[in-house]
Amino acid sequence: MTSPFRTPDGGRIDRATTVEITFDGQTLPGHPGDTLASALLANGRHQVATSIKLGRPRGIAAAWAEDPGSLVQIEAPFPEPMLLATTVELYDGLVAHGLPGQGRLAEVPDSARYDAVHHHVDVLVVGAGPAGLAAALTAARAGARVALVDEQSEAGGSLLSGTDRLDDAPASQWVAAAVAELAAHPEVLHLQRTTAFGSYDDGFVLALERRTDHLGTGAPRHVSRQRVWRIRARSIVVATGAHERPVVFADNDRPGIMLAGAARTFLHRYGVLPGREAVVFTTNDSAYDAALDLHHAGVQVQAVVDARPEGSPRRDECEHAGIRVLSGAVVTGTQGVERVTHALVAPFADGEVGASSAIGCDLLLVSGGWNPAVHLFSQARGRLRYDETLGAFLPGEELDGLAVTGSAAGGFDLAGCLADGQRVVRAALTALAIPPAGEDPLPAAPEAVIPAAPLVLWRVPDTSGAEGSTSFVDLQRDATVADIARAVGAGLRSLEHVKRFTTIGTAHDQGKTSGVLTSGITAELLGIPVQDTGTTTFRPPYTPVAFAALAGRDRGRLFDPERVTALHQWHVAAGAVFEDVGQWKRPRYYPQPGEDMEAAVLRECAAARTGVGIIDGSTLGKIDVQGPDAAVLLDRLYTNLMSSLKVGSVRYGVMCGVDGMVIDDGTVFRLAEDRFLVLTTTGGAAKILDWMEEWLQTEWPDLRVHCTSVTEQWATFPVVGPRSRDVVGAVFPDVDVSAEAFPFMTWRDATLDGVPVRLARISFSGELAFEVYVNPWYAVAVWQRLLEAGRPYGITPYGTETMHVLRAEKGYPIIGQDTDGTVSPHDLGMAWAVSKKKPDFVGKRSFARPANADPLRKQLVGLLPVDRETVLPEGSQIVEFRADGQLPPPPVPMLGHVTSSYRSAELARPFALALVRGGRERIGDTVHVPVNGTLVPVEVTGSVLIDPEGARRDG
Amino acid sequence: MQLIACPWCGPREEVEFSYGGQAHVPYPDSPAELSDEQWAHYVFFRDNPKGRFAERWNHSAGCRRWFNAIRDTTTYRFERVYRLDDPKPLATELASSRRSTAP
Ligand SMILES: [Zn+2]
Secondary structure, three states: OOOOOEOOOOOOOOOOOOEEEEEOOEEEEEOEOEEHHHHHHHOOOOEEEEOOOOOOEEEOOOOOOOOOOOEEEEEEOOOEEEEEOOOOEOOOOOEEEEOOOOOOOOOOOOOOOEEEEEEEEEEEEEOOOHHHHHHHHHHHHOOOOEEEEOOOOOOOHHHHOOOOEEOOEEHHHHHHHHHHHHHHOOOEEEEOOEEEEEEOHHHEEEEEEEOOHHHHHHOOOOOOOEEEEEEEEEEEEEOOOEEEOOOEOOOOOOOOEEEHHHHHHHHHHHOEOOOOEEEEEEOOOHHHHHHHHHHHOOOEEEEEEEOOOOOOOOHHHHHHOOOOEEEOEEEEEEEOOOOOOEEEEEEEEOOEEOOOEEEEOOEEEEEOOEEEOOHHHHHOOOOEEEEOOOOEEEEOOOEEOEEEOHHHHOOOOHHHHHHHHHHHHHHHHHHOOOOOOOOOOOOOOOOOOOOOOOOOOOEOOOOOOOOOOOOEEEOOOOEEHHHHHHHHHOOOOOHHHHHHHHOOOOOOOOOOOOHHHHHHHHHHHHOOOHHHHOOOOOOOOOOOOOHHHHHOOOOHHHOOOOEOOOOHHHHHHOOOEEEEEOOEEEEEEOOOOOOOHHHHHHHHHHHHHHOOEEOOOOOOEEEEEEOOOHHHHHHHHEOOOOOOOOOOEEEEEEEEOOOOOEEEEEEEEEEEOOEEEEEEOOOOHHHHHHHHHHHHHHOOOOOOOEEEEOHHHOEEEEEEOOOHHHHHHHHOOOOOOOOOOOOOOEEEEEEEOOEEEEEEOOOOOOOOEEEEEEOHHHHHHHHHHHHHHHHHHOOEEOOHHHHHHHHHHOOOOOOOOOOOOOOOOOOOOOHHHOOOOOOOOOOHHHHOOHHHHOOOOEEEEEEEEOOOOOOOOOOOEEEOOOOOOOOOOOOOOOOEEEEEEEEEOOOOEEEEEEEEEOHHHHOOOEEEEEEOOEEEEEEEEOOOOOOOOOHHHHO | OOEEEEOOOEEEEHHHOEEEEEOOOOOOOOHHHOOHHHHHHHHHOOOOOOOEEEEEEEOOOOOOOEEEEEEEOOOOOEEEEEOOOOOOOOHHHOOOOOOEOOO
8 A cells, every 4th residue: 555645755753664544434544653644645535534513524724733734533553532643653553543523432441551650850851852952961960850741752852853953953853862862871860652641739740641542453462551740840941842823714624724934844744745735824934844745745835825915034035945835825715525626816015905815725724823832831820921923922031940942932934943952951050950961962053044024814714604613722622713703892801701601622632722812713703902802711731631541550449548357258259248337448247148248137136136146347446645644635625524533434425616617526535544545436546646646746845645446456355245245255264244244334354365365345236245356367267266155055147237227216416417516516406425523625615605505406316107008218407397287388498307217126116316496305206208399297206216224235 | 848946946847846837826705705707717717818928837856846837838948946935027127039959
């Protein structure tokens, strides 16, 4: 296969190797070093897709990330939407098709790896064009720690696209030597295919390295596909170049219309002729290079159309080559269906367009000047200024730690860019106190030809009769001059509003070609200076970044740490169904064959209430509080008195915030005069340790107390039920487990085969219960001993669901489920846990507010559905009928809501806990809960539904 | 992402820190003697200035120490970090802040 538009030689492609790709079902040849766009052009294909709203044919309009036209979907080797043909490097087996503005996500999981690396440098240089390479070399020679990142496949920047010479040789030789010199410096990191896509505070830059995308199916599995570099730089040099700007005219969107500089890139870098017959439309001198280079490569250049009345001093060069130059002329429109066939050219003077005539062409090159790529500067909150001469926005102030150089700073001659790159990095090194190297030569560049002043021309007046409705500003959004006029006509003055009204700049390319045009056209329509409209805000990312890359390794099981207890494998083997409690995986219930959750929970509850059950409670938060003032600290943080607790005893306590609302609860063991073990809820463990440390450091630094988390140092197994004493007594024969010797709310140390074990009589179920604490290394062994000893009694492992039912039957609240940050201990019916003796504790003063004594506060009560059948959905609202048996008129007052709701094996009916306004006064009343559109009558009861005297628990 | 200079550890990434609200709001000596309004001011009322603000920060994923900082709420710049037992710096002690991206 041959590619009809491939030049016979030249370019930076590997002509010895041919690869095959499939585009829109057509097999096409290309070479390594091509992009998908250059391969399409080499085969004479300009149109890539149709446009998103209007369905107009669209093609390749630029040569890199600024292209608004060539959106493609990759189908193989891995499906990926919304890439630009101009930035997809070619590899064998690539299958792609054009996209009308919108792609679709892959239906198969992404099996590639993505990762991230942190990197710290003295100097980060972004862009490996002439200015960036000069800067990186100077920094490297000075011995600085340097990173140089560049988004292209190879270094060189604009030098890859032209015919420049340095040191009297092709510039590519200097580029190769510079790259080799950088590689020899051990403190230099040089990354190609790496886009710095965001600059943030304090010299922080994110860059995306595409490591294997260009290898296709040849990508090694063990290498991450893309890597996010998190670079912290003491100084940043932005040498990101400039984007060529189009001029807007009628029907400026046809395939075959492209930026003039892009045509040079396709010719010199990829060895591709983007057409046979070209018209070049320009407002500045840079496009003359494109006209002449294409002419020398064999393209018939029909005319150079220069909008400037005096044209250019380069006119003679063109005419010498036989190229017609029309000065004071513009392109007013185009003809052609799927490809441009004619440019309509008309005289242009003082803003007035004359009669047009058609010039045949299959390629229309456009240059309206150059926009410096100031994105990273602007993201770092640098202010931009409008330059009248260039018609572009430039960095408008000096920033500490970030300098812009080269054409990104508005310099467009090669010698000047090289010198400026060296100058700015030397200033940066001086600020970092790094002396420059003695030997630091720059290559000799030919003396710059002073270009004639460009003309700032945003748009050609529309003489086609379409009134700007085919004059495209943002090709990806199908947004036109007419749309901007409509926005301005609707009264919009702010460019940010115009952007949102027209959607210009909101597509895949983020307005790289359309942004400044919109500023200029809006200013023109409003009759104000462009400086006054400014630009819309530049926000990261500079080019699209896949979520997979941002996620890196933090996906799937690594997205959030999973915490498992020492018994996890046992739970898995026992068929547990798990639930997430914070980061913990906890068994929710253990279904037996044929059981659903409801059946399993009823069975597990019955076992704990009538025989014996056992649960893995290891996730409970545990904090070791030590020091001579430990008791003082706990007295200040708990609502009740902890200093009076005897060594060997356990006390339940509640903690409140300064606002008097409950933040956590749990039991406290006194291990010694100066040592306590504080148990918190599973979810509250970290928060309560933070809380203790905050008070100790910020308010009470005089207290001699240390706190440390011991959650993972103790596996914890509550053994629960009337037969729990038999089980624990059998496993620990040396411990007197009688009620007299080992009463409720005490703890005892024991040993099992020499392993220290702590036993405690605590009950979160209301049943006789023992908690067994042991080092997790011995957890499985101790758990199995307990199961063994419990077998005669049918010991039943149970999960969190049964735990919740058992505690709710006793009215024990779960902080965060039955409370919501507006609930005081008194609201929970726990006035008994609030000390009246202590002069102060955190929250005490708030209890004295009159609002806390309001009898109409929401209080925790029980609810029993009268039908003995309905399980009220948690979160349901509670309403009441008026005395006449009718609902009050809407809005019906809400009395509160259901906080916990279960089916009870013991009660043989469903029940619930609820926060109800004036709830304790309503005990015995009937209120209503709307469930699926019907009002379910429920009886209000006390919150303790089983064994209110606590006889079982204390037994 | 900003760097925050922990007085104990030096400059560290912002994600290692947690915010603790306005600094120099001590727990009252005798809460019981305060009126409801005075107590409400301690519990709920905090300044919200545009410009310099004395704040509490905790190096929660580092040394876990609390410290105070003067931060400009318009630029986000930390102008001074200081220990809890240091006095609040006077405005005259603080250098005029400059626009900067460098650490
Ligand atoms: Zn620290």
